[in-house]
Amino acid sequence: MAGSDIAGEPIALPGGLAGVVLHRGLLDRTAQAALVEELRQVVARAPLFAPLTPWGKPMKVRMTSAGRFGWYTDRKGYRYIDAHPSGAPWPPIPQGARAVWRRVAPDARAPECCLVNRYGEAARMGLHQDRDEADFSQPVVSISLGDPATFRIGGLQRGGPTTSVRLESGDVLVIGGAARLVHHGIDRIFFGRSDLLTDGGRINLTLRVVT
Numbered sequence: 001m002a003g004s005d006i007a008g009e010p011i012a013l014p015g016g017l018a019g020v021v022l023h024r025g026l027l028d029r030t031a032q033a034a035l036v037e038e039l040r041q042v043v044a045r046a047p048l049f050a051p052l053t054p055w056g057k058p059m060k061v062r063m064t065s066a067g068r069f070g071w072y073t074d075r076k077g078y079r080y081i082d083a084h085p086s087g088a089p090w091p092p093i094p095q096g097a098r099a100v101w102r103r104v105a106p107d108a109r110a111p112e113c114c115l116v117n118r119y120g121e122a123a124r125m126g127l128h129q130d131r132d133e134a135d136f137s138q139p140v141v142s143i144s145l146g147d148p149a150t151f152r153i154g155g156l157q158r159g160g161p162t163t164s165v166r167l168e169s170g171d172v173l174v175i176g177g178a179a180r181l182v183h184h185g186i187d188r189i190f191f192g193r194s195d196l197l198t199d200g201g202r203i204n205l206t207l208r209v210v211t
């Protein structure tokens with residue numbers, strides 16, 4: 001096994017689960033700006049939209065995807081779909097995001113989805129598991145851009161103790177191993193702290209192996 005070329009900081013989780021690793025400041029300002037530029041091209045081809053939860057409420061986060069599959073939700077439930085709701089193909093995963101995946105998850109298969117989450121001032125994301133993928137031996141890699149956020153992490157079951165970490169622009173979080181199915185979400189955005197994004201707010205990318 002090649003192993004990652006960088007160490008990262010293991011996050012202590014309730015229950016002692018291992019597998020959440022934070023790489024603080026992995027992307028410097030130049031790399032962050034280059035990735036944002038690549039994302040402009042993604043959203044030009046696959047515009048952001050606010051999907052409906054299975055309970056019929058619009059999500060507070062706008063999203064789109066790149067890659068072979070895109071994550072989607074409506075009243076029929078959470079799933080991956082082959083094309084943008086407009087019918088347009090999902091654009092390729094940005095090179096800058098693929099490079100992050102190779103650094104922090106060199107032994108994993110190639111990512112098949114890059115979900116793009118766009119958080120405005122009041123946006124949050126409730127505690128959930130990422131479990132719409134077929135192979136839970138593969139990690140999820142999350143890249144944060146723009147305003148800082150409070151990321152909350154719980155356990156494998158709903159309702160247990162949680163811990164939180166602050167994610168800053170350029171931070172990369174790996175969710176894998178025994179912790180692959182931990183509950184997690186975003187409590188709040190510290191709006192206006194970063195000048196990376198023209199309109200403020202936060203972008204989070206999550207790279208996933210879907211099949």
Ligand SMILES: O=C(O)CCC(=O)C(=O)O
Pocket residue numbers: 115117125130142151184185186204206
């Ligand atoms: O925005 C984040 O940091 C987390 C996003 C997330 O959990 C997801 O898209 O499934």
Ligand SMILES: [Fe+2]
Pocket residue numbers: 128129130184
């Ligand atoms: Fe998630």
